[in-house]
Amino acid sequence: MRMTEETRLPQPDLATVEIGTVLQALADPVRLQIVRLLDTAGEAPCGALELPVGRSTVSHHLRTLRESGLVETHLRGNTRVSRIRREELERRFPGLLASILGAAPAARGGTAADDEEGER
Amino acid sequence: MRMTEETRLPQPDLATVEIGTVLQALADPVRLQIVRLLDTAGEAPCGALELPVGRSTVSHHLRTLRESGLVETHLRGNTRVSRIRREELERRFPGLLASILGAAPAARGGTAADDEEGER
DNA sequence: ATAGAGGTTCGATGTGTATCGTAGATGTCG
């Protein structure tokens, strides 16, 4: 019964993480959504994340986020609580997280990337 | 002989571009390198970009960058000059470009994302 | 007009990876 003891899952030193790795991790829609959820929730167990994919897929994405240095995960009893590595990320990539999480949603047809100039 | 006349290739309104689209565009190493080159060079014709991939591939990446709102391309005579949409990007995603282009390279084994905690 | 340089488009190929279901590992409770 050592509930206060928290074991942290292995994670990389942010100094060894390239910006490209972070961008690649955030490029996936599900992972970006996970980061958004963790941003508003502060921290959350893996199962509490409401996502349109299966449990094993969420687990896989959390692993990717952890290995890219974005998220840390603690073993708290039976559950695994994940959280964004805010301070460390801010030191390594100043302003990055704020600019991404603070981005306003697109006006109309965002992802489509449809070109135009005369608004047919 | 209208050399001063510049035609701009079709590009999306940045208001309709999601942050996820931008991140996805920057997730590719070659595209990130293109953006870095354009950042330092200010502007450049497609062929002047020194990259470890073929011409057609560069063309494809520039198209992706243009469709995701990161780059604008002008037809100047025979060549196509590309440039980063700095001001517009800064208005749409404040601080994003600066935090990405200003990121320092990793210390040692960046992309590998090898976990550790005791420095075996 | 003819040739040439600069870029794009097209089809094909190969690799990476997001996804799922099931089985296994670990911890909690009765």
Next chain:
DNA sequence: CGACATCTACGATACACATCGAACCTCTAT
């Protein structure tokens, strides 16, 4: 101990896309 919960690991599958070479297009120069 045995039942149940949470989550991860493992194959297997399918789709997205980075890449290339060749053909094509559009200007410029001769």
